[in-house]
Amino acid sequence: MTSREQTVLDDVTRIGGVRSALLVSADDGLVVAESSVEGQHTEAAAAFAARLAQRLTVLTRTLQTPPMSMLLLQASGGQLFITQGGEGLLFVAITSNDVNIGEVRLALLDAAGRIA
Amino acid sequence: MTDDIASMTLKLAQDPASLVFLPLAESLRKRGQLDAALTVAARGAARYPELADAHDLVARIQSDRGAGDDAFDAWTSVLRLVPDHLGAHKGLAFLSYRTGDLGRSVKHLTRALELAPTDTSLAGAIERLRTLMATRAESVNPPEADRIPVTPEADRGRPATEQTPTLLFDQQGRVMQGTLARADGVDASDAVAAALAGVSREAERATRLLDLGEWRAIAIESGAVNYELRTPTPETLLLVMRGREVPAGRLARIADRAVERARQWLEDIV
Numbered sequence: 464m465t466s467r468e469q470t471v472l473d474d475v476t477r478i479g480g481v482r483s484a485l486l487v488s489a490d491d492g493l494v495v496a497e498s499s500v501e502g503q504h505t506e507a508a509a510a511f512a513a514r515l516a517q518r519l520t521v522l523t524r525t526l527q528t529p530p531m532s533m534l535l536l537q538a539s540g541g542q543l544f545i546t547q548g549g550e551g552l553l554f555v556a557i558t559s560n561d562v563n564i565g566e567v568r569l570a571l572l573d574a575a576g577r578i579a
Numbered sequence: 580m581t582d583d584i585a586s587m588t589l590k591l592a593q594d595p596a597s598l599v600f601l602p603l604a605e606s607l608r609k610r611g612q613l614d615a616a617l618t619v620a621a622r623g624a625a626r627y628p629e630l631a632d633a634h635d636l637v638a639r640i641q642s643d644r645g646a647g648d649d650a651f652d653a654w655t656s657v658l659r660l661v662p663d664h665l666g667a668h669k670g671l672a673f674l675s676y677r678t679g680d681l682g683r684s685v686k687h688l689t690r691a692l693e694l695a696p697t698d699t700s701l702a703g704a705i706e707r708l709r710t711l712m713a714t715r716a717e718s719v720n721p722p723e724a725d726r727i728p729v730t731p732e733a734d735r736g737r738p739a740t741e742q743t744p745t746l747l748f749d750q751q752g753r754v755m756q757g758t759l760a761r762a763d764g765v766d767a768s769d770a771v772a773a774a775l776a777g778v779s780r781e782a783e784r785a786t787r788l789l790d791l792g793e794w795r796a797i798a799i800e801s802g803a804v805n806y807e808l809r810t811p812t813p814e815t816l817l818l819v820m821r822g823r824e825v826p827a828g829r830l831a832r833i834a835d836r837a838v839e840r841a842r843q844w845l846e847d848i849v
Contacts, residue, residue, distance in 0.1 A: 490686070491658050504788045510655060511785035514648070519799060521679055521774040522806075526820075527762040529802025536782060540792030543785070557789060 471574045472498035475554075478570055480562030482541070485555040486548055486578070487512050495552065505557075512545045512555045533568060546571045549578045584610075591619070596626065601636060608640050616640045624653075631660040631667075638670050647674050648777055665694045672704075679774065681712045743833055746818045747811070747841050752776030755815065756844060775818065779810050796834065798827055807834040811841040 468486055475484035476498045483499040485508060492513030497505050519531045536543040541559050544567055548554040554571050587603040600623035607616035617640045624633040638653030651674055657667035672687035685708050692701040747756040752773040761767045782794040797808040802823070807830050809817045819834045 490683075492655050493659060504790075507785055507788035510652065511781060514651060514781055515778065515797075517675075517680060517683065518678070518774055518778060519801075522771055523801050525761070525767045525770045525774060526759060526804075528804045531799055531801050533800040535796075535798045536786075536794055537796045537798070538786045538791040538794040540786075540790060543789070543791065557791075 468496045468578060469498065471577050472496055475556055475567075475570050475574055476500050478562070478566055480559040481556055481567060482559065483508070483555075483557040484574075485509055485512075485557075487553040487555055489513055489516055489551050489553050508543060508555055508557055512543070512553050516545060516553055533572070535564065535568075544568065544571055546575050548575045552578065554578075598623075598627075600626075601632060604636055604640065608636075608643060613640055613644050617644065629660060631657045631664055634660070635664065635666045635670070638667070642670060642674070647677060648781055650674060663690075663694055665691055668694065669701075676708070679770070681708050684708055685712070743837070744820050745837050746771060747815060747844075748772035748776070748818075749815050750776060750779060756841070759818065759820070771818065775808065775816060778808065779813075779816055796831065798831070800827075805830050807831060809834050809838050811838045812845060815841065815845065817841050 472484040472486060475481055481500070483497060483505055485494055485498075485505055486496040487493065487509040488495055490513070492510035494505055494509045499505060515534065515536075516531065519534065523530050530547070531545075532547060534545040536545075537560075539560075541557060542562065542564075544554075544556040544558065546554045554575050556567055556571055558567055584603065584606050587599050587606070590599045591597055591603060600619050604616045604620035604623065607613075607619060617637070620633065620636045620640055624630070624637050627633050634653045634656040638650045638657065641647075641650035641653060650670065654667040654670045654674070657664045658671075661667070668687045668691040672684045672691065675681070675684035675687060685705055688701055688705045688708070692698065692705065695701060744759050745757045746754065746759045746768055748754045748768075748771075752769075752775075754768045754772045757768070758766060759768050759771050778797070779794075782797065786792060786794045795809075799806040799808070800823075805821055805823055805825065805827060807819045809819070811817050817834070817837055819830065819837050821830050821833065825833070
């Protein structure tokens with residue numbers, strides 16, 4: 464992990480309501496780098512993000528649409544954002560439900576652009 | 580074999596920390612006693628979380644049970660501990676093949692072949708998969724970015740902005756209602772349902788581990804197309820798709836209505 468990746472992740476977690484930001488290997492779901500403001504089971508988020516991205520790759524390929532650029536899972540107690548983070552990487556953010564979705568979305572897309 | 584199992588079972592009972600759980604679970608697996616094998620292997624893996632072979636054994640048992648997601652988890656744990664674990668790469672190649680992700684399957688097989696260069700069966704499998712991928716590529720038109728798949732029959736005649744391809748399917752990947760088609764008009768409903776079957780269980784597990792509560796929706800952006808995945812009932816999934824010109828918030832409302840219609844339809848057919 465480089466200081467640049469850590470800086471990018473730290474920038475995301477500075478947004479109000481963001482609990483964790485992760486850089487995940489899309490191939491095997493392993494955490495490459497992370498920034499958490501509170502204790503989180505980040506390995507579970509990483510593994511899930513990778514599996515989901517793999518399934519959605521099959522979906523978009525099947526329907527001949529472009530690859531997934533952003534995913535938002537909404538749950539009763541929080542949210543999970545996933546976006547492509549460059550070659551073989553995923554950006555994942557875990558947030559509360561009162562977060563500004565648009566702000567987190569843009570921050571992740573910006574983060575992905577800075578890492579790529 | 581039975582005597583061996585009895586002997587090993589006794590040994591494990593006398594010494595729960597014994598590594599005899601590995602051959603015991605393997606023997607049970609080979610006899611087809613998968614539930615018992617899983618119990619033994621999972622306990623062993625919990626006791627020795629750093630033992631890659633224990634997770635590999637759990638993965639193989641889960642794979643035999645048809646629990647691909649759990650097998651994936653276990654083999655991923657193996658690679659976390661031993662990145663060059665031959666069995667894990669073979670296993671993940673198999674799971675990827677089973678879910679239709681041939682590229683990923685080839686990738687794992689290629690790594691396995693690097694680890695076991697004299698294994699001619701791996702080279703043969705890679706060649707067969709590459710041939711299959713080439714055949715598939717020739718059988719469909721090349722993807723055209725940002726094209727929206729054709730609409731279902733019910734939407735024909737409506738303005739493009741009001742068309743909402745929707746697919747209702749069960750957790751086993753069986754289509755129940757609706758149609759989704761590729762950009763060239765070929766029905767892709769079964770393939771989509773198969774690709775997304777099991778997502779709900781994975782989402783449940785992930786949100787539970789992350790203490791996020793019950794999952795409600797998954798919104799996906801894909802170029803000019805947005806998708807929204809819902810679970811109208813615990814047994815079903817609903818995928819709604821619209822062009823990017825429909826904002827995410829509005830697509831969520833459209834999905835709300837589709838969920839209500841799906842629930843009503845499910846009640847009516849019972």
